[in-house]
Amino acid sequence: MFSGASAINLDAKGRIAIPKRYRESLHACHNNQLVITVDIQSSCLLLYPIHEWEQVAAKLASLSDTQPTERAIKRMLLGYAHECELDGNGRMLLPPPLRQYANLDKRAMLVGQLNKFELWDEAAWQQQIEQSRIAILNEDLAANERLADFSL
Template sequence: MFSGASAINLDAKGRIAMPKRHREPLHAHHNSQLVITVDIQSPCLLLYPVQEWQQIAVKLSQLSDTQPAERAIKRMLLGYAHECELDGNGRILLPTPLRQYANLEKRAMLVGQLNKFELWDEAAWQQQIEESRIAILNEDLAANQRLADFSL
């Protein structure tokens, strides 16, 4: 399971170095293989260990090709999906279309989300955090059944 936010940089070739604390689990449990795709709700990328992506692919295969919304989701997630492997230095190359989608240039944030990572442009991440904080403050959490029973 992945958690925590790490500030990282893209190099001139469009590569990122996976933080060291994530490299060993990715290597040991996932053979250093990832699938990168776009987030259909936020301007960021999603990085899935290949076994996690296989579960997503099964769900995607069950979506209809005749329902416009389902077809659009399949096109986005599968169309941008890119398989990659950590190199010997723990780096992965982000293809240009994926970097463009998430507006990734130099500074980025890699955010663990249990079974996957999100990869954000650093400024977009900071903006999203502030927007999320405000949304949480303005939300009636008791009205949401799952959140009403959630405590830390």
């Protein structure tokens, strides 16, 4: 399970280094293999350990090729999907189309989301956090069935 937000840098070749705290789990449980794709609701990338991606791929396979929205979702997620393996230094290369989609240049944020990571441009991440904070403050959590009993 992945959690926490880590500031990371892209090198001149477009590589990122996964923070050490995640590398052991990625090596032991997923053989250093990840799939990177786009987030269809935000301008960020999603990094799935290979076994998690297999579950996503199974869900995508069940979507229709004739229903336009389902087909568009498949096209985006599968079309951008890129399998990669961490090198000996815990680095992975982000293909140019994926870097462009998320507006990644030099500074980024890698954000654990339990079964996957989000990869954001650092400025976009800060903007997203502020928008999320405002949305939560404006939401009547008690009126939301899924959040009514949620407490920390």
